[in-house]
Amino acid sequence: xxxxxxxxxxxxxGGRDAAACxxxxxxxxxxxxxxxxxxxxxxxxxxxxxxxxxxxxxxxDHWPPTKKSNMVxxxxxxxxxxxxxxxxxxxxxxxxxxxxxxxxxxxxxxxxTKNLLREWAKREVCVTGFDAxxxxxxxGAL
Numbered sequence: 001x002x003x004x005x006x007x008x009x010x011x012x013x014g015g016r017d018a019a020a021c022x023x024x025x026x027x028x029x030x031x032x033x034x035x036x037x038x039x040x041x042x043x044x045x046x047x048x049x050x051x052x053x054x055x056x057x058x059x060x061d062h063w064p065p066t067k068k069s070n071m072v073x074x075x076x077x078x079x080x081x082x083x084x085x086x087x088x089x090x091x092x093x094x095x096x097x098x099x100x101x102x103x104x105x106x107x108x109x110x111x112x113t114k115n116l117l118r119e120w121a122k123r124e125v126c127v128t129g130f131d132a133x134x135x136x137x138x139x140g141a142l
Contacts, residue, residue: 004030006044019049022079024072025063025089028056031071038071039078048079053117054089064088064095064113073116077123086117 003009006027009020022040030036039045055063055072065072065088076086092101095109 004034005036006040010041010044010047013047018047020044020047021050021052022048022075022084023052023054024065024075025052025054025056025061027075028071029061032056032059039074045078046082048082049084051076051079051084051086052089053086062089062091062094064090064109065116066113067116069116073120073123074125076117076120077125080121080123088113088117 003012004026006020013020022044027036027040031038053065053072053076054061055065055069057063090110090113092106092109095101095113096105101109
């Protein structure tokens, strides 16, 4: 399938004035399953204009990001210089400890997640000079 690897996305774009969407959870899966580098190339990061943000926990995809989502935080910070738009993968059953969190709890959690994303976007992260062969671990485990 085309699109699992940033180099494939860039090749598909072919230098055209087009942009890429970075799906953080799927990228994390690619790090573990496909041996992708912990960080994609600076060329890919510069092509990103949209992010689909979610985490991977214990091999399970589509978890809302939390304070423990270290790699997701790094990815948001890396892409932030390009001011990407962001959609948030949000399954309320995975977000709250309760099976039925109630509207106030759910809204409070969403507000907290929004604040995390804003905090992460303000972090300064060097896009160049990274070790592309860095080991692969799941987001919450780093």
